[in-house]
């Protein structure tokens with residue numbers, strides 16, 4: 145396949161940035177999208193030019209680091225996958241492909257296609273955990289009965305990989321789907337009950353501090369989420385928040 149690429153190049157967070165045109169040829173349809181970018185970068189390096197910066201790690205849909213806006217869609221034209229799982233067979237010979245970073249005020253561009261998503265880390269640090277007694281008297285988790293439906297729903301919420309596609313897809317750059325998945329996976333399990341109130345209050349407060357917008361109720365986040373995180377998580381987060389506001393904040 146021969147393709148035209150229009151790629152966002154930005155030297156650093158202070159640079160204005162612009163779309164730069166590249167032509168690439170002999171791309172195999174079975175290559176992954178990131179392998180295609182690897183080929184481009186090899187060519188740029190061989191020409192003495194600066195390669196395109198983009199994030200990636202596991203390249204199998206687990207780590208959530210590969211986050212590209214491709215032809216106007218978070219993670220590209222396929223559904224239910226991260227950018228690293230996208231293959232060139234989804235495109236046609238001669239296509240023009242626009243490649244941009246995830247855009248949101250809370251995700252500043254570091255360089256080219258790489259953005260700073262540490263806002264998600266700070267939200268997690270605000271409450272996305274359970275405190276466990278590790279003194280040696282810890283109860284075996286298998287001794288705590290959990291209804292199967294709750295366990296399955298909690299697992300579905302826990303599949304969020306923190307990629308940020310929900311933010312990039314939302315017209316308000318809302319982080320609601322991400323935060324609600326992290327709140328839900330704990331809210332559905334007995335282990336998460338002790339800190340349930342402070343968790344939802346503190347994570348929601350941190351989300352607002354980071355500059356994410358409010359939920360737009362359009363559901364674009366659910367459509368573009370590579371892990372199929374459901375909007376039901378947002379409804380659960382709102383219920384948890386309403387319950388928590390009747391209690392004293394720590």
Ligand code: SF4
Nearest residue numbers: 304305307308310369
């Ligand atoms: S909810 Fe989905 S789109 Fe948002 S961070 Fe998690 S996996 Fe990514």
Ligand code: FES
Nearest residue numbers: 203207208210228
């Ligand atoms: S590189 Fe890890 S999810 Fe894509």
